[in-house]
Amino acid sequence: MIGFIIGLACGAAELFLLTHLTGSLLSGNALKAAGIFLIKIILLAIALVVVTVFFRQDLIWCGVGVTSVLVIGAFVINVMKRKKGKGDK
Numbered sequence: 329m330i331g332f333i334i335g336l337a338c339g340a341a342e343l344f345l346l347t348h349l350t351g352s353l354l355s356g357n358a359l360k361a362a363g364i365f366l367i368k369i370i371l372l373a374i375a376l377v378v379v380t381v382f383f384r385q386d387l388i389w390c391g392v393g394v395t396s397v398l399v400i401g402a403f404v405i406n407v408m409k410r411k412k413g414k415g416d417k
Contacts, residue, residue: 331379331386335393338375342368342394343401 345368352361372394379390 329386329389331383332389332393334375334379334383334386335390336397337393338371338390339394339397340401341371343398343405345371346398346402347405 345364349361349364349368352358352364375390375394376387379387383390
């Protein structure tokens, strides 16, 4: 289950970077967006490599952790922004 915990941590960091990436894209700052995108890819690669090398049996749980935090977190952020009048309707 250590892979799941690593996946949750990586997913939370990915969600944080995703919110900053969309903000950069919406503001038109392409260079900052490219940098954030590279950091996102490197972070995901590091998490998957660590789990693959040290906790191979938990690799699927790492993927479940990353995707669950991204999906649930994006939903929660959108609901919170909708209540403030800024989210998708």
